[in-house]
Amino acid sequence: MTAPHTPSTRLAPLLDLGGRTALVTGAAGGIGRACALRLAAAGAKVRAVDRDAAGLEELAGRARGLGGGIEPHVLDLMDLDAAELAAAGTDVLVNNAGLQLVRPIEDFPPAVFHTVLTVMLEAPFRLIRGALPHMYGQGWGRIVNVSSVHGLRASAYKSAYVSAKHGLEGLSKTAALEGAPHGVTSNCVNPAYVRTPLLEQQIADQARAHDIPEEEVVAGVMLQDSAVKRLIEPEEVAEAVAYLCAPQASFITGTSFVLDGGWTAH
Template identity: 85%
Template sequence: MTAPTTHPTPVAGLDLGGRTALVTGAAGGIGRACVLRLAAAGAKVRAVDRDAEGLDALAGQAQDLAGAVETRTLDLTDLDAAEQVAAGTDILVNNAGLQLVRPIEEFPPDVFHTVLTVMLEAPFRLIRGALPHMYGQGWGRIVNISSVHGLRASAYKSAYVAAKHGLEGLSKTAALEGAEHGVTSNCVNPGYVRTPLVERQIADQAAAHGLPEERVLVDVLLRDSALKRLLEPEEVAEAVAYLCGPQASFITGTSLPLDGGWTAH
């Protein structure tokens, strides 16, 4: 039995006026929550996704916020375009992701390649595109939406786990290189979040584990979590916002688990 859904109230006082942020995977889930949170703090947010309809809906939600939201339809497998869209950003949130649950021997090589392209190579190119501006002004914030799977492995998720482990290393390298330039780089590591990405994999997990779908949430997804509920996208967005604020200026090269106690085992 999961606990009731909670929707956290944003912490007051974060002022990102005059800052430009870029969020990938912005049309839904964690990405949408991050766009809305950063825009509410006054940032001009460049919302990037391949889902044009989802971006249109997001733009409608963001109309009354302090900061403006500019939408860009982009497939991150176009790596040159990904690098170009990051130019001039002060805050970069690498969030876009995809998932396929299959045993290694049945995992399609083309899907493995695509997952690593979108979730590891594209973040590298986005960071590469953003750093000249960040270095030039002596300030920048890179927040990589990793996962508990950046710190732990699970069966049947070879591409996702490999990509997230690689993202952790990329983030730490960016932190070491960016320190002298006023640029921090950190990972946020959610457990299972109430997003379409998680909802879509329940059927795959049911097939892989031979369980009815209604048992997947408790017996598989939340098995290792001390807190038996899904994390809300707004909770992840609040952690992202914290890492962009002045109180987090000494936090870099680290990973912030929002995993309900999963990694306490």
């Protein structure tokens, strides 16, 4: 039987990732951009991964003089071998990249289903696979998978996205069990609808799928099940990601950190 843990009487330190390398996918905009900036501000050298070269350059410019800085890394996550190589030597891995298409199953293009599962589930597996040798070697690592309330609940017309996020939850838990003896934690962050370009692109599709005007989509569909009737800001998600990298979160692993405004309380 192990001795009980005695909490320190000192105040918990602020997040300090000085000397650490973090990789964030989907970093050119939305949640990924906010995470990259937050981790750089904490001192990490951030490898910002995205297909959007112009967006990455703008992000890197925004981060000049900020903590560890941001290094743009243009990469299409459909190239799984390149994704795995890109993760080598990282201390913090944030799997964030995602895409969305809203269609009934009978109308959902199989090629798009394949792409969504590749980018949002198979690529995170390959990135984790590439990052773990370094993390295990040093006895420390943080994997944060940006999941969704749709990793815990389903919604109609989102078969690919819901399938990918449910799979990501299982991958994250498996990584947590395997990583625990090596000082590596793995967790999901599960926001509801976040104010991002990805969300804005959904509105027309949601209106068609639900046969309602576009101006009714946010209140009538997106916020219908949320007790807190507003969208989440990307910076709020980034703070949750940062917390899971902090020293005081070292005992948190294999879990889903839910930021859903009360959606799953129903």
